[in-house]
Amino acid sequence: MLFYYIKLAIYSLKRTPLLSFLMISTISIGIAATMITYTVSYMMNKDPIPSKSERLFTVHLSTWGIDNMYRMRDGKEEIPVFVTYQDAMNLYNAQKAPKQTIIGSYKAMTRSSEQPVKDATSTYIRSTTYEFFEMFNTPFIYGSGWSASEDEEGAQVVILSKKRNEKLFGGQNSIGKEVLIGGILHRVVGVFDDWPLIPRFYLEEFDALTEVRDMFVPFRTQMNNEWVASKDSSIYCWGEFELSDFHSVINSECVWLYFWIELESAEHRDEYLDFVNNYAQEQRLLGRFQREQMNRVLDVNESINHSNVMGDDSKVAVWLAAAFLFACLLNSMSLMMTKFHGKGGEVGLRRAIGASRQDIALQFGLETFIVGLLGGIIGLGLANLGLLVTAEVYSHLNAELMKMNIEIVITTLLLSIVTSTLFGLYPIYRACKIEPSSQLKSL
Known part of the structure; x- marks a missing residue:
């Protein structure tokens, strides 16, 4: 019927x-x-990462001076989503979380070692520590992330995106091949596969919806090469500094690095926040962190909401x-x-x-x-x-x-x-x- x-x-x-x-x-x-x-x-x-979104956290510190504010949000004072170089290194070296990573950025002219100079292109490069790839479930077509020892020494190694690998090496296995970054040879150790991490929660709202960076290098490599420029990344500063001078930037109160941690469970967040607040109090006694302390440890979804990615x-x-x-x-x-x-x-x-x-x-x-x-x-x-x-x-x-x-x-x-x-x-x-x-x- x-x-x-x-x-x-x-x-x-x-x-x-x-x-x-x-x-x-x-x-x-x-x-x-x-x-x-x-x-x-x-x-x-x-x-974007349901398997561990409740265990990944970003750290925000109230680092501004008494006469300086980052910005206002809903009529209230806001604190930076970035941290300074010295704070990033202090938190990272403290090893209070099972995993932690520092994330930076810079720009350089890049090409494969086989390409002529005229084919070099200006490329935004992501710098980070070796834990990044495991923390954020990064998929690889070829190779893997660099090792802890390469990370510590700042080895001249690079990971390519799938798109950049296709442009430079025709999509073939490029492990061991060389890429020139800022005139310095870097050895390819990995190539990303398609990475459907949307939004890229570990970044600011205007970066969270863009494609993954074409090249990743160790954070220590960026520091060894003194590659920091205010026009190539988001940098907010107060106090005495000279943005054109590398040592002045890393020793200043300029905030420009993301800091993420992975904990064993969400229940450990309060414990880590206590550590962050104690660290902030120590810095306050040293003459830093002069404003009201509003330090935060936000998980993935809280970070996305705070960044207002949707708009x-x-x-x-x-x-x-x-x-x-x-x-x-x-x-x-x-x-x-x-x-x-x-x-x-x-x-x-x-x-x-x-x-x-x-x-x-x-x-x-x-x-x-x-x-x-x-x-x-x-x-x-x-x-x-x-x-x-x-x-x-x-x-x-x-x-x-x-x-x-x-x-x-x-x-x-x-x-x-x-x-x-x-x-x-x-x-x-x-x-x-x-x-x-x-x-x-x-x-």
Whole structure:
């Protein structure tokens, strides 16, 4: 019997091709617009590393002087998300967490050792310690991270992104090959695989949605080469300093390094925060940390919320897309009412020969289900096309933000089917209320 009603529903759609096309198109456009904005929003806000997001923490210190503030947030004084070089080294060397890592940044001209000088490109490079790769579940195609001994000595080694490896070495295994960074030869020890860590929570909000850096080197290597420049990374300073002088920067109160730790469990956070507060008090006695102490130890999701990666504009866009979908569904409902009203004679005849109101509701319900399914499938295609265009327009953002996962695909189809069925209930109700006698007289 169900198969019979499906046949009736398909036949009904074929009999009114224009109305059917308009209903399906209206739903598919609304679904596409909604899912484009929802996909970007979902990818921005999902837990990027659920296996350990409650055990990874970033450390923020109240390092500013008495006459200096980092910035204001919601009318209150804010503290930096960065730490100074001396604080990063003090916390790192204390080894109070099972794992900790320092994350820096700089820019240099880079090329493979086989390329001519004219092919060198200006590259933003990420510097870090060897624990970084295990802490953040970094996937490798070739090789691995550098060793603890290479980290300590500041070896001239480099890890390439998959994209940069393809540009320099055609995507082949490049372990052992050499890359020139700032005129200094670095040996390739690893190549990242695709790394769907979105957002990159270990960075500031404007970096969290960008592609992974093309090259990673040991933090000690950056320090040994004295590669620090204010124009190449975010640096905020107070007191006496000279940004053009390397030693002045690392001995100053300039904050420019991220510091992350991994604890055995979330329950150890308070213990580590006590250590941080005690450290801050020691520094205060030495004449540093002169402002109110608001030191923080934030886990991954708290850090994402604090950085406001999503942004208010994106939230507004999602609501506007939802409003557009609602308008599309209202239009589709109007078209359904027109279609079902035009089938009054057919309904009256079927009722006269024994069909119940439940039979009529089932037939038209299946018709709205098919409309929603087709609208969802077409909307899914339009949404993916829209995401491709968005990825081209916003090429500075991570391309992974513009890709639907299986959860979003299923959500898209279900949203289309459920909403079209819900908005079809009233037209179906009106059709079921048609009296056979009134319609048979007009036949």
